[in-house]
Amino acid sequence: MICVSIGRGRHRQMIAEHKHLAEKGAKLVELRLDYLHRDVSLQRVVSDRPCPVIVTCRRPQDGGKWKKSDQDRVTLLRSAIAAGVEYVDLEEDVAKQVPRFGDTKRIVSLHDFEKTPADLEEIHARLVACDADIVKIATMAHNPQDNLRMFRLMQQSAIPTVGVCMGEIGTPTRILANKFGAPFTYATFHQERSLAPGQLSFDRMREIYRVDEINKETEVYGVIADPVAHSLSPIVHNASFATLKMNKVYVPFRVPAATLDRFIKDCDELGVKGLSVTIPHKEAVMQHCQRIDGAARAIGAVNTVVFGDGGPVGYNTDYRAAMNSIDRRLQAGGRRTPLAGDAGLVLGAGGAARAIAVGLMRRGADVVISGRTLQRAEKLARSIECRSVPWEQRHNVKAEVVVNATPVGMHPNVDESPYDMHYLRPNAIVFDTVYNPEQTLLYKEAQQRNCRVISGVEMFIGQAALQFKHFTGQDAPENLMREQFKRAIGAAKY
Numbered sequence: 001m002i003c004v005s006i007g008r009g010r011h012r013q014m015i016a017e018h019k020h021l022a023e024k025g026a027k028l029v030e031l032r033l034d035y036l037h038r039d040v041s042l043q044r045v046v047s048d049r050p051c052p053v054i055v056t057c058r059r060p061q062d063g064g065k066w067k068k069s070d071q072d073r074v075t076l077l078r079s080a081i082a083a084g085v086e087y088v089d090l091e092e093d094v095a096k097q098v099p100r101f102g103d104t105k106r107i108v109s110l111h112d113f114e115k116t117p118a119d120l121e122e123i124h125a126r127l128v129a130c131d132a133d134i135v136k137i138a139t140m141a142h143n144p145q146d147n148l149r150m151f152r153l154m155q156q157s158a159i160p161t162v163g164v165c166m167g168e169i170g171t172p173t174r175i176l177a178n179k180f181g182a183p184f185t186y187a188t189f190h191q192e193r194s195l196a197p198g199q200l201s202f203d204r205m206r207e208i209y210r211v212d213e214i215n216k217e218t219e220v221y222g223v224i225a226d227p228v229a230h231s232l233s234p235i236v237h238n239a240s241f242a243t244l245k246m247n248k249v250y251v252p253f254r255v256p257a258a259t260l261d262r263f264i265k266d267c268d269e270l271g272v273k274g275l276s277v278t279i280p281h282k283e284a285v286m287q288h289c290q291r292i293d294g295a296a297r298a299i300g301a302v303n304t305v306v307f308g309d310g311g312p313v314g315y316n317t318d319y320r321a322a323m324n325s326i327d328r329r330l331q332a333g334g335r336r337t338p339l340a341g342d343a344g345l346v347l348g349a350g351g352a353a354r355a356i357a358v359g360l361m362r363r364g365a366d367v368v369i370s371g372r373t374l375q376r377a378e379k380l381a382r383s384i385e386c387r388s389v390p391w392e393q394r395h396n397v398k399a400e401v402v403v404n405a406t407p408v409g410m411h412p413n414v415d416e417s418p419y420d421m422h423y424l425r426p427n428a429i430v431f432d433t434v435y436n437p438e439q440t441l442l443y444k445e446a447q448q449r450n451c452r453v454i455s456g457v458e459m460f461i462g463q464a465a466l467q468f469k470h471f472t473g474q475d476a477p478e479n480l481m482r483e484q485f486k487r488a489i490g491a492a493k494y
């Protein structure tokens with residue numbers, strides 16, 4: 001179940017949000033009385049409540065906004081219990097002062113905005129001892145292991161426990177709480193008005209992550225990155241799981257580089273069956289793979305890990321998707337070296353450049369790397385044994401394939417292109433890996449020059465679809481993925 005926290009300054013706003021949420025199907029809301037500016041009228045906000053409530057009134061040291069005296073607060077909480085609200089949230093010290101009464105259930109809570117304490121179990125036992133029906137512990141996560149400790153706590157507790165890790169690292173605890181036995185998990189009314197760090201909106205929790213459907217059997221997939229919040233992969237994979245009615249969820253895991261080893265070891269306990277891997281882990285994750293697909297090994301980067309019986313297996317679907325797109329344009333007629341001798345100019349010297357350059361070389365192209373930082377371009381060229389040219393000389397290469405593997409042209413810099421269109425040869429293949437916008441300036445100018453164009457969206461959907469196949473063994477609903485992806489790009493305010 002999802003409990004939606006409502007924190008508004010005016011009674012009528014709180015009542016209106018409550019009504020709206022109940023109409024949208026919310027089964028439980030938390031009324032944060034400490035957010036109300038004027039004297040709190042408990043009667044007004046709970047008398048005609050459209051769905052069950054948790055009444056909470058936090059003081060500043062617990063992350064709240066209560067300005068009046070502690071005595072006033074305790075009186076308010078006692079009144080809520082006397083009014084017969086479904087739940088009341090009491091911090092440890094207050095729980096000792098406020099006895100049980102009537103049918104109101106007691107949530108005994110602790111908040112730590114600094115850290116996830118080492119003695120979580122002891123804290124939990126103390127809260128249980130305060131006559132708790134439910135224990136709530138919310139702590140700040142500094143590494144993914146904090147999440148795992150919270151999952152264990154929820155799973156092993158005899159008393160229903162909601163364990164929340166705050167911050168971007170802690171997001172998985174909010175999404176996966178139900179899998180680990182929590183009675184509910186918290187969400188916010190609106191993404192831009194979260195009441196705690198890392199909280200997701202009710203809509204996102206329901207529509208993207210289908211949190212109400214998550215149970216013990218739900219298989220976990222996800223993307224590991226640092227940072228991870230910008231990733232659009234959760235949107236396309238979760239929509240695909242939903243449409244194929246799979247009991248699987250895809251979660252954004254923010255994994256700092258120093259914690260990767262431990263995280264991969266913990267995947268089994270987390271129930272993780274497969275991962276998308278992105279910056280900064282694509283190379284480091286290889287040492288954790290039992291087996292690595294040939295292309296991924298040749299590139300030296302893995303972007304997909306599948307956890308099977310024989311251990312983790314690494315793949316590179318970025319590479320495979322990019323090459324599928326190029327091969328479709330080559331009309332190769334089965335030749336092993338369809339680009340034999342043709343020059344392939346790769347702009348950029350990062351991970352995407354490396355993967356595509358290796359693929360072009362395997363197709364017989366004479367690959368030339370050009371990057372704005374000459375040493376980086378030279379280093380990449382040396383490592384894969386091809387040529388490089390200084391950035392200023394990129395137009396001198398008579399290229400049959402031009403690849404933009406830089407962010408140039410990406411929103412909001414949509415008037416920029418990394419390559420002067422006058423040097424584009426008609427019928428050349430022009431591949432812009434940038435996917436926002438789909439039709440970059442380079443893409444549009446290449447169309448004008450009658451080139452064969454490939455967009456970053458085609459590559460993104462291609463790599464996601466291949467990942468989905470590795471994860472599930474089934475073909476991905478590619479049209480749905482594309483539609484969701486484009487809608488998400490359109491909605492994102494970069």
Ligand code: NAP
Pocket residue numbers: 318348349350351352353371372373376404405406407408410418433434435455456457459460461463
């Ligand atoms: P990366 O490792 O950070 O490499 C980026 C490269 O772009 C570097 O060589 C960098 O040069 C260069 N660069 C950055 N800003 C530039 C500028 N203003 N002018 C010229 N060169 C510039 O990133 P990556 O992972 O390879 O990704 C590169 C691009 O590929 C991204 O923009 C991304 O949109 C795209 N991509 C798309 C997909 C997809 O599925 N469509 C997948 C992966 C990547 P320096 O070395 O000087 O920093």
